[in-house]
Amino acid sequence: MGKESGGSSPSKPNRRRGKGKPSNRGKELKWIPLGGMGEIGKNISALQYGDEMIVIDCGLKFPEEDMLGIDLLIPDVSFLEQNRGKIRGIFITHGHEDHIGGLPYVLPKLDVPVYATRLTIGLIKNKLAEVCPRYKPVFHEIGAGDTVDLGSFSVRAIAVCHSIPDALAYGIRTPAGVVLHTGDFKLDAQPIDGRTTDYGAFAELGREGVLLMLSDSTNVEREGFTQSERTVGRTFEQLFRLHKDKRIVIATFASNLHRAQQVFNIAMRYNRKVALVGRSMIAYVDLARKLGYVSAPDDLFIPAQEADGMQPNRVVVLTTGSQGEPFSGLVLMSKGEHRQIKLGNRDLVVISATPIPGNEKLVSRTINMLFSCGCEVVYERDQAIHVSGHASREELKMMISLVNPRCFVPVHGEYRHQVRHAQLARDLGVPAKGVFVMSNGDVLSLSQGGKGSVEGRVQAGTIMVDGLAVGEFQGSLLKERRELAQDGILTIAVALGPDGSVRGVDMDSRGFLHRQDAKDLYGELERAVVKALEAPMGDDAMRTAIRKSAREVLSRYTKGYPAIVPLLVRQG
Template sequence: MLQKSTGKRRRRPRGGKGSASLKFIPLGGVGEIGKNMNVLEYGDDILVIDCGLMFPDEEMLGVDFVIPDPAYLMANRDRIKGILITHGHDDHIGALPFILPRLDCPIYATRLTLGLIRSKLEEVAPKYELKAHEIAAGDVLEIGCFKVQPFSVCHSIPDGVGYAIYTPVGVVVHTGDFKLDPTPIDGRATDYALLASLGTKGVLLMMSDSTNVERDGFTPSERMVGKTMEQTFRLYRNRRIVVSSFASNLHRIQQVIETAVRFNRKVALIGRSMVANVARARELGYMNVDEDVFIQPSEIEGFPHSRLVVITTGSQGEPFSGLVLMSRGDHKHIKLGPKDLVVISALPIPGNERLVHRTINDLFRQGCEVIYEAEQNIHVSGHASREELKMMLSLVKPTYFVPLHGEYRHLVRHKQLAEELGLPSKNVFVMEKGDVLSMTKRQAKLLEKVPSGAYIVDGRAYSDLNGQLLSERRDLAEDGLVCISAVYDPAGNLLAPVSIESRGFLHRADADELYRSIEDAVEKAIKAAKAEGKDEDVSSRIRSAVKGVLKRFSMSAPVILVLTNEVQSGNGFACKFSRREQIK
């Protein structure tokens, strides 16, 4: 077995040998699908597992995605010994470009996962020098006071691992995202032998994927999708076939490409992440595809329909993804019509259902045929169903159990499943973000929360989910904006007509009387403020006056933005800007 070490000596925890407890802290990935980030802490040493993002819901206007709040890690970054990554899906690595440069700690991941991480960092944080350690299933790593052994798990992306983490208190098992597929595409099955061995020796804590706990039976093998694709290609020989999938589902993409080759079709890739992930997988040897299989997107419209397969992003209805642009007829390289078949090979992420259904409806409006999960077996999950979750619990036999990776109902259902298999209720913990589970060899208990939450990412900027940015966007979306601009002299006399601009509110053509009343109210407010000698009060007087007018004329409560320019004697002038304020 390969031995690796960080080169750092183990440090005895504060307070003497045996005095510290092991703490487990989820900072994301509980009560939600995505944003996975977990913390193990013993003495002076902290180990982080995963650093993922979550896709926004429809209320998060203009937001690209959501990441965990790193406040607790930032406050303790000198104690962080490394970040372990289970696999290369965005809900496990997507927050790294925003958080890792701030923590500047080592990262441990398998070869493909590191390749995908490097791609993300090159795009968002190109100047950051990654402290990367490539690992493989079966390695043993010395990281601070922890000994870490990654083990193989089968998932919907190659090179996924779980972790057995040996701590001074006991063994911790993090399953990662997994399923027990007996016929995996890459021949790399979940390591039953290691899990059974750990269970025999004794496991203190297990954290496990809960996504499919409400699904009975076993999750079908990924190979079933390959058979369905084969049947689909055979049935629709004369149509151009467009397949939409997650860009990180490389097993699925590999099967589509292999099927296309068998049916003598070329492949076009659409979507930046799709192109980047396939290129990286080919570069690292995880996809064996000849270059002459591919054509450029610019060649699509001139290519015979029966000889082409298009693989695109957009299976979740993302607003600017390839499939959504096609569904609206806005894609510059491809126009869909009656001679096209679209296959959506993914399930909607919880919260994305409306976006996905809207995309499907728009595709039908373009005249093409659409196959989606509700109709045929063109998608299988990468997550374990109930019987597989039972097998995992039975193999590992943990003393304590924490369900992870699921909405709150999934965590509760997983807790109930563990209790059905004999785990005492007091030993199963349904946790929320920021909860602290403290464990010794004899007991476990919840302590006070640590700071936790979420940040929204818009482009390359991010801010607190509960901060002003998202609140302002919601206000603007609900009631619109009225912008008042007034120029006056020191006596309060207007030097130009009051300017009123509105967006998302009643326009002048529809409410001329309202606008005249606003102009009169603004003029009176300026004169009143100046007469009382309260220069600093002009903007608030204008807002109050406009608020009064709107209450008489309208039920809406738009955001009011006031810009006041007081022109002094001579050529100079002073500009006073108000803050934005929503009328209640």
């Protein structure tokens, strides 16, 4: 193990090295979440012992509707930057955006090695190439069953099932005790790739004694067990059989490569070609085929522009857009704006996903537009067209019982998920004093005797990414954008002579009443501005006077004001 790529490498990780570790016994073990607590996404945490630290995951989160113009959210890693010299490496559980999406913005600042599986490394490299192509990180390829020794930490990679191949949990041995991070998981007994969750490894850690368990909370409110991914395959098979005369369009997450594999297998059985639509869908499938995670012959695929010219019963379209993303393949098709594929009554559209919280309106709008195109649409949850990649309540119970930790922290979930998962752990016998519902930035200190306490906080929060700009936009910038969205903008350009006298006033607006719609108002505004500038004054005072006089006029016509932007133009 320990394959390396990119940049100069630190000493190779060994399966069992066990020497050269600093004498840190007696020091406290600390676990510090910097994202992913009380939220879905932006997962990142640090494990610290003495002067050494490892980081687990570095994800992003997508913006909420009121975050106008913001592209994505990443964790504030100021704490890690301040302790960069202590970090031995970043361990990635799997290749979903909420676990790797922050790396292009964070990794160049920390410049530490990354440990991940082959597929996950490939996905990270693609992201780095887009955002920071000149940065050359050091990667160490690991696989399930491998152990990496880094100073005080001995990190064992454990296979788990999820909705993307090569997902891992981590069992981390430290001088203070064992820490288990489950990553995102479910207990699928019949996974598509045959790679099951490694119950034996979890049981072995449980027998050894686990000091702290960090467990995925996403589906704690769902009773029972999460269904196998093969359930979706059986549903697809039935849809292909019942709709032999129609073109089938399937929208799903680009990262769900197990689902893509099932689509390819069924398409071959029914003598259909596959058109991939959406940049991320094409990129994921290309990478997975190149690395051997997806098996499909080259002649199965056709360019999207050929799909409309073929008989409907000879084509399957696999596309992005299951969450109603505005510029995704499915949404463009539903609007009739896709350049290559036009939908109609010859199409069956299958939305193979459930809406992520906050996306319900976007998905509903897309479904309505698909029906208006004349399509038949399958989207109901009871149709078994989607299964989750996360463990439901009974699986979470099994994992806690198998591991039997002394301390427990629910992670990867909204606050209510954390609270319910914490209660579940207490019900299963984890001591109440050892169960912690934490927030981003909290510091959990653990002693060798198994006692834990949340003591102090470090800086943690959200950094917003707007295009290529990365920064703390939560304050004035977002406020300005909301005001512009609500009330519009009015520019008032004043031409001034050499002596400062007003030679003319010109106005323009966006998102506010235009001149042709309110000639009297604009005339009154012009007279008020001219009068306000009769007395000599400096430029700053002029701008203030323009805003004040304009607001006085507008207050008689409207309750809200547009953003007023004065421009001074000196002539002569």
